[in-house]
Amino acid sequence: MHITFYKYQGTGNDFVMIDNRNLSFPKESRIIEHLCDRRFGIGADGLILLENHPTENFRMVYFNSDGNESSMCGNGGRCLVAFAKQLGVIENEASFEAVDGMHHATVSGTGIVSLQMKDVTAVDHYEGHVFLNTGSPHHVEIVDDLEGLDVKGYGASIRYGALYGAAGSNINFVNQIGDAIFAVRTYERGVEDETFSCGTGVTAVAIAMKATGKTDANLVQLETPGGTLEVAFEQDGTTFTQVFLKGPAKFVFEGTITI
Numbered sequence: 001m002h003i004t005f006y007k008y009q010g011t012g013n014d015f016v017m018i019d020n021r022n023l024s025f026p027k028e029s030r031i032i033e034h035l036c037d038r039r040f041g042i043g044a045d046g047l048i049l050l051e052n053h054p055t056e057n058f059r060m061v062y063f064n065s066d067g068n069e070s071s072m073c074g075n076g077g078r079c080l081v082a083f084a085k086q087l088g089v090i091e092n093e094a095s096f097e098a099v100d101g102m103h104h105a106t107v108s109g110t111g112i113v114s115l116q117m118k119d120v121t122a123v124d125h126y127e128g129h130v131f132l133n134t135g136s137p138h139h140v141e142i143v144d145d146l147e148g149l150d151v152k153g154y155g156a157s158i159r160y161g162a163l164y165g166a167a168g169s170n171i172n173f174v175n176q177i178g179d180a181i182f183a184v185r186t187y188e189r190g191v192e193d194e195t196f197s198c199g200t201g202v203t204a205v206a207i208a209m210k211a212t213g214k215t216d217a218n219l220v221q222l223e224t225p226g227g228t229l230e231v232a233f234e235q236d237g238t239t240f241t242q243v244f245l246k247g248p249a250k251f252v253f254e255g256t257i258t259i
């Protein structure tokens, strides 16, 4: 079987995109894991299907590189909007359904995608970390030496530790570098490694930093190993609404692969 694919990246978080409007893609975890493999396949942190939706522009179906369907992917959602524009499914605005509900997005002429994320109604505060769900579950922890940190080793010990049980969590490590600027490195569940950037992760960091009083700002800049993202939100007590994740989403290459 020949599969036509498109490769996209959003601040270095990279995805295999497939136009599955004819529902011909075989949703088998073994195949998805192979396509995402960086040595034997195309190589990506995840694979995303664009499918038809009865009332909205499209549906997003997201798989981690381990081949399993998972919760919301913020950078993937931004890349899917750029892909929908490349396919001619949308022009500069999109409305789509993902696993965590409806999303709206806009694309600028220079390929900057602003994606509305789900409202956050609970931020759980613990000694040494914060936990919240921005469409995917996120542990947020401030560290002294972000550059020198073994993100894969320490992240895995938390992800697989007593805190999160079998479901696990994504793990974000943070260092404040300005009033409303934070450096972030993320260990991603389902990739089981550090990725260059995580959209739901930086969204969680921005909200966590506001909720813990590290910043007064409602517009936060996040510096990831793959580039800069912005998160804007409105806050009413412990509820965060109008949450927008904004940054570049870029087409890399396209091709066909035989499986």
Ligand SMILES: N[C@@H](CCC[C@H](N)C(=O)O)C(=O)O
Binding pocket: 013, 064, 070, 071, 072, 073, 074, 075, 076, 136, 137, 169, 170, 188, 189, 190, 191, 195, 197, 198, 199, 200, 201
């Ligand atoms: N890279 C993503 C997060 C993808 C989901 C995550 N790996 C999980 O399974 O929870 C993003 O940009 O949000």
